[in-house]
Amino acid sequence: MFLVSMAVFMIVESSPGNVAKNILGAFITPEQEASFLKQQGFDKPLTSRYISWFTGSDWVAEMKIGHPLKRITTEKGYQEWWVESENGNLLQWNLKGEDLFVTILEQNGNIKEVIDNDRWQKDKKGISHFWGVSNKNSAVKWEKGSAKETWNYVYGRGWGKTTGGPVEYIPLKKGFLRGDPGISLRTGRPVAKSLFVRLRNSLVLAGIAFVIVMPLALILGIIAGLKEGSLQDRILSITGMSFSVIPEFATGIFLILIMSTWLDLVPGATVFGEKAPWERPDMLILPVLTLTLIELGYVLRITRASMAEVMRSAYIRTAYLKGLPSFKVIFVHAVRNALIAPITVIMLHVNWLMGGIVIVEVVFGYPGLGQYLLDSALYKDINAIEAGTMIMVMIAVGTQLIADILYTFLNPRIRYS
Amino acid sequence: MSKKKKAFDSIKNGLNILFASKTAVIGLVIVLFWVFVALFAPYVTGYGPMEQDWMNPNKGPSMAHPLGTDELGRDLWSRLVYGARIVLIVLPVTEDIWLPGGTAVIGVLVSLLIGATLGLIAGYRGGWADEIIMRFLDAMMSIPIILLYLIIVAAIGASAVNIVFAIAIVGAPGVARLVRSLTLDIKTRDYVRAAETRGEDIFFIIFREILPNAKGPIIIDSMLRIGYAIFAMGTLGFLGLGLPPPSPDWGSMVAKGREFIMSGSPWASLWPSVAIASLVVGLNLLADGLREELSRYQ
Numbered sequence: 001m002f003l004v005s006m007a008v009f010m011i012v013e014s015s016p017g018n019v020a021k022n023i024l025g026a027f028i029t030p031e032q033e034a035s036f037l038k039q040q041g042f043d044k045p046l047t048s049r050y051i052s053w054f055t056g057s058d059w060v061a062e063m064k065i066g067h068p069l070k071r072i073t074t075e076k077g078y079q080e081w082w083v084e085s086e087n088g089n090l091l092q093w094n095l096k097g098e099d100l101f102v103t104i105l106e107q108n109g110n111i112k113e114v115i116d117n118d119r120w121q122k123d124k125k126g127i128s129h130f131w132g133v134s135n136k137n138s139a140v141k142w143e144k145g146s147a148k149e150t151w152n153y154v155y156g157r158g159w160g161k162t163t164g165g166p167v168e169y170i171p172l173k174k175g176f177l178r179g180d181p182g183i184s185l186r187t188g189r190p191v192a193k194s195l196f197v198r199l200r201n202s203l204v205l206a207g208i209a210f211v212i213v214m215p216l217a218l219i220l221g222i223i224a225g226l227k228e229g230s231l232q233d234r235i236l237s238i239t240g241m242s243f244s245v246i247p248e249f250a251t252g253i254f255l256i257l258i259m260s261t262w263l264d265l266v267p268g269a270t271v272f273g274e275k276a277p278w279e280r281p282d283m284l285i286l287p288v289l290t291l292t293l294i295e296l297g298y299v300l301r302i303t304r305a306s307m308a309e310v311m312r313s314a315y316i317r318t319a320y321l322k323g324l325p326s327f328k329v330i331f332v333h334a335v336r337n338a339l340i341a342p343i344t345v346i347m348l349h350v351n352w353l354m355g356g357i358v359i360v361e362v363v364f365g366y367p368g369l370g371q372y373l374l375d376s377a378l379y380k381d382i383n384a385i386e387a388g389t390m391i392m393v394m395i396a397v398g399t400q401l402i403a404d405i406l407y408t409f410l411n412p413r414i415r416y417s
Numbered sequence: 418m419s420k421k422k423k424a425f426d427s428i429k430n431g432l433n434i435l436f437a438s439k440t441a442v443i444g445l446v447i448v449l450f451w452v453f454v455a456l457f458a459p460y461v462t463g464y465g466p467m468e469q470d471w472m473n474p475n476k477g478p479s480m481a482h483p484l485g486t487d488e489l490g491r492d493l494w495s496r497l498v499y500g501a502r503i504v505l506i507v508l509p510v511t512e513d514i515w516l517p518g519g520t521a522v523i524g525v526l527v528s529l530l531i532g533a534t535l536g537l538i539a540g541y542r543g544g545w546a547d548e549i550i551m552r553f554l555d556a557m558m559s560i561p562i563i564l565l566y567l568i569i570v571a572a573i574g575a576s577a578v579n580i581v582f583a584i585a586i587v588g589a590p591g592v593a594r595l596v597r598s599l600t601l602d603i604k605t606r607d608y609v610r611a612a613e614t615r616g617e618d619i620f621f622i623i624f625r626e627i628l629p630n631a632k633g634p635i636i637i638d639s640m641l642r643i644g645y646a647i648f649a650m651g652t653l654g655f656l657g658l659g660l661p662p663p664s665p666d667w668g669s670m671v672a673k674g675r676e677f678i679m680s681g682s683p684w685a686s687l688w689p690s691v692a693i694a695s696l697v698v699g700l701n702l703l704a705d706g707l708r709e710e711l712s713r714y715q
Contacts, residue, residue: 004556011568238440238702242694245701247648249655249671250690257683355563359652363675373564374656377571385571389564397559 004397005054005176008389039138039169053182053386056175061139064131069139069172081137081172093119093132095142100130133172137183141168181387184376191384194372199391202368206357208284209291217296218342221303222335228308237304244297248356252290252363259286287364294356299346306341310334340410347403351396434710441706447699451692455501455519464492466499466665475682485684487670488677493688496665500689503664504647504696509577520577521646524584525639531585532592533635537623539593540600551597554590562587566649570658577660580653584646595638599631606630633711637704644700651693667693 044052052060058069058081070084082090082105090105093116102116119130134140174180181191224236243251259265310316311334319329358370365371369388376384435441454461464470470482470490477485484493503509505519516523539550557565569583603609604627612626653659654668662669667689674685 004559007556008560008568011572241701241705242698245644245648245697246694247651247655247690247697249652249668250694253671253675253678253686253690256678257687261678261683351559351561354561358561358563358567359655362656373567377567378657380571385568389560389568392564393560396561400559 004393005390008386008393039171052170052173052175054176056173056177056180057139057170058172058174061131061133061170061172064141064170065133065139066131069133071172071174081133081139083133091132092134093130093142094134100132100142137172139170139172176387176390181390182383184384185379185381191387195369195384195387195391198367198369198372198388201366202357202361202370205284205287205291205361205366205368206353209288209295210353212288212292213295213299214346216292217299218303218339220296221300221342222307222330222338224300225304225307225338226311226330228311233304237301240297240300242297243293244295244301246294248290248294248359249363251293252286252360255286255290255293256363259289283364287360287366290360290363291353291356295349295353298349298352299342302345303338303342307334307338310338340407343410344403344407347399347406350399354392354396435707438706438710440702441710444699444702444704444706447695448703451501451696451699452505454498455504455506458495458498458502462492462495462498464495466496467491467663468495475677475680475685477682477684484688485682487674487685493670493684496670497667497688497692500665500667500670501692501696503577503660503666504650508581509660509664520580521584521643521650524581524646525588525642527581527585528588528642529592529635529639532589533596533628535589536593536596537600537627540597541604541619541623541627547597550593554593557586557590558594562649563652566653567656567658570653575653575658575661580650580660583653584649587649588642588646592635592638592642595634596631599634600627603627603630637708637711640700640704640707644697644704647693647700648697651689 058071062069065083067083067085070082070090072080072082072090080092082092085091089107092103092105094101094103100116100119101113102119103111103113105111119132121129129141129143131139131141171182173182181195183189184191184194187194220236220240224233224240227233316329316334319333320326354370357368358373360366361368361370362374369391373385373388373392375381376388435445464482468491470486470492472490473482473486474488474490475486476482476490479485482492482494484497487493487496503519504521506517508516508518508520508523518526535550535554539547565587566583569586570579573579573582600623609622609626612622617626650659650666651668651671654666654670655672657669657672659669660666670689671686671693674683674687674689677683678686
C-alpha cells in the first residue's frame with residue numbers, strides 16, 4: 001500500500017514543468033513558471049513533496065511559525081488557513097512595501113487590518129525575516145527589503161507582478177493520511193469533498209451492476225459448465241468471451257446505437273443535476289447494462305471452468321452412481337464446491353471492474369469518480385489524480401484482502417503461511 | 418539439412434495444433450484479415466487516410482465510400498485500414514520516421530523483454546532479489562490497469578512512443594509473474610542442474626536453458642497481451658489520450674464520431690468500434706483455441 005502510494009506519486013509528479021504549462025497555457029514566461037512552481041511547492045525535491053502530500057505540511061509550518069494553525073471553510077466551500085493567536089483570534093499577514101500588515105479575524109466575525117511590524121526577527125546576517133501565513137493558504141517566509149519580484153496568478157484575473165514577495169513557500173495541507181489530499185488546481189476547492197460525491201455516484205453504478213451480474217453470471221456459468229463442450233456451452237462461452245474482451249467504449253457505443261438511436265427506448269446519455277444519481281433512474285439503464293455485459297462474460301467463464309472441473313471429479317460420479325436424482329447431485333454436491341473459485345475471483349476482479357467503470361462513465365457522461373479522474377488527468381490536476389487513484393487502489397487492495405480471507409474461510413484446505 | 422527439417426517439423430507441428438481447433442482457426446482468419454489489409458493498405462483503398470471529400474461529410478455507406486465518411490468527409494474504410502497499420506504494422510516515431518512493427522506489437526515486445534528478464538531473475542535467484550522484485554510488481558499490479566495507463570500517459574504526454582512505453586510498463590508485471598512461475602518449475606529440471614554443474618554463468622542458464630523451455634505459455638500469453646494492448650490503445654484514444662490528430666487512431670475516431678451519433682450519422686463511431694472489437698475477439702479466440710489444444714496435446 002505504502003509502495004503503491006510512492007509509485008503513484010512518482011509517476012504523477014515526474015514532470016511538474018508540464019503541469020505548469022498545462023494549467024497556465026503555453027505562453028507563460030520562465031519567470032512566471034518558476035513563481036508558480038515555487039508557490040505550489042513543486043521546486044522542492046520529490047521526497048519532501050511526498051512527505052508533505054502524505055502526512056501534511058501544517059506541522060512543518062507550525063514549527064517554523066511557532067503558533068498553532070487552524071483551517072476554516074468559508075461559506076463558498078473554499079478552505080482558508082489561519083494562525084490561531086493566544087486570545088483566539090485568527091491571523092493572516094501580507095507585505096506591502098516594507099510594512100507587514102496583519103489581517104485579524106476576530107471570534108465575532110469582524111475583520112480588521114493593522115500594521116504589524118513588531119514581528120520582524122533579525123537573523124545573524126542582519127536581514128529581517130518573518131514566517132507567517134499568507135492569504136493564499138501557504139506558510140511563507142518574508143524578508144524585509146528583498147526586492148524580489150514574484151508573479152501571482154489569480155483565478156479569473158490573470159497574472160499580476162508584485163515586489164517584496166515571500167522568499168519561501170510551504171503550501172498548507174493536512175495530508176492524505178488525515179483525509180486532505182490538497183486543493184484541486186482545477187477548481188480551487190478541496191479535493192476530498194468533490195471526490196466523496198463522485199465516489200458515491202460511482203459506487204451506486206457499480207453496486208447496481210454487481211447485483212445484476214452476480215446471480216445471472218453464476219447461473220449461466222453453471223448451465224454452461226454442466227455439459228462441457230455441448231452446443232449451449234459453446235454459445236454461452238463464446239458470447240461471454242466476446243463481451244468481456246470487447247473494449248467497454250465499443251460495447252457502450254453499440255448499445256447507444258441500438259437501444260437509444262434506433263429503438264429509441266432509453267436515453268443514450270446521462271445528464272444529472274444536483275441530485276445525481278437518483279433524479280432520472282431511466283438514465284442509469286444503459287450504463288448499468290454496459291457494465292453488466294462486460295462483467296458477465298468474465299464471471300461466466302470462471303464459473304463455467306470451475307463447474308466443469310467439479311463435474312469431472314470422482315465424487316460427482318459416485319453421487320450419480322448411487323442413484324441420486326441429477327438435480328440433487330448438481331445443487332447439493334456440485335454447485336457448492338464450484339462456487340468457491342468464482343466468488344473469490346470476482347472479488348479479485350474488482351480491479352478490472354473499476355477500469356470498466358472509468359470508461360462507462362466517460363461514454364455516458366456519468367458524474368462518477370472515473371470521469372473526475374479523467375478530467376483531472378487531462379488538466380494535470382495532480383492533487384486530484386493522486387487522491388482519486390489512491391482511493392481506487394485502496395478499494396482494489398481492500399477487496400483483494402477480503403477475497404483472501406473469504407477463500408480460506410470457504411476452503412479450509414488452504415492455509416497461508 | 419537435418420536442422421532445416423527439424424525447423425520444418427516444428428512449424429508443421431505448430432500448424433497441426435492450430436488447425437485442430439476450430440476456435441483458433443476462426444481467430445486466425447480474423448487476425449490475418451486485419452494484418453492483410455494493414456499490410457496492403459494503399460492497395461485495398463482508393464483514398465488516403467487524411468484525404469477530405471468536403472462535399473460529402475458524415476455520409477453513410479455508398480458506392481464511392483464503402484463505409485461512409487466522417488465529419489470532415491474522410492473515407493472511413495481507408496482510415497480504418499491505416500489505423501490497423503499503426504496498431505499492427507508500423508510505429509510512427511515522428512512524422513517522417515516509421516519503425517516496422519505495430520505500436521501494440523512493439524509495446525508487448527518491450528514488456529516481454531522487461532517482464533521476462535525480471536521474472537527469470539526473480540524465479541531463478543530467489544531470496545531477496547525475488548522478494549524485492551515481486552513486492553514492487555505487486556504494488557504496480559494493484560493499481561487498476563486503465564488508471565495506470567491514464568496516469569502514465571497523462572504524465573508523459575500522448576504519442577506513439579509514449580504509448581509503447583505505457584504498454585510496456587503496464588504489461589511487464591504480468592509477464593514477470595508468469596515467467597517467474599514457469600522458471601520456478603523449470604529450474605528443478607535435470608538439464609538446469611547439468612548446466613549449473615558445468616559451471617555456466619547465470620545469464621546462460623536463464624536465457625539459453627530456461628527461457629526456451631518456457632516459450633509455449635509465453636507465446637500464448639503475449640497473444641492475449643497484444644489483444645489487451647489494442648484494447649488499451651483504443652481506450653486511450655477514446656479518452657482523448659491517443660495519437661494526436663489527424664492520425665487515423667481507432668479510439669480517437671470513435672470519440673470524435675460519438676459527437677455525431679445524435680445528429681443521425683453513427684457510422685464514424687460504429688466502424689472503428691467494430692474494428693477494435695473484431696480484432697481483439699480474434700486474438701482472444703486464437704489464443705484460447707491454442708491453449709486448449711496445447712493442454713490436450715500435452
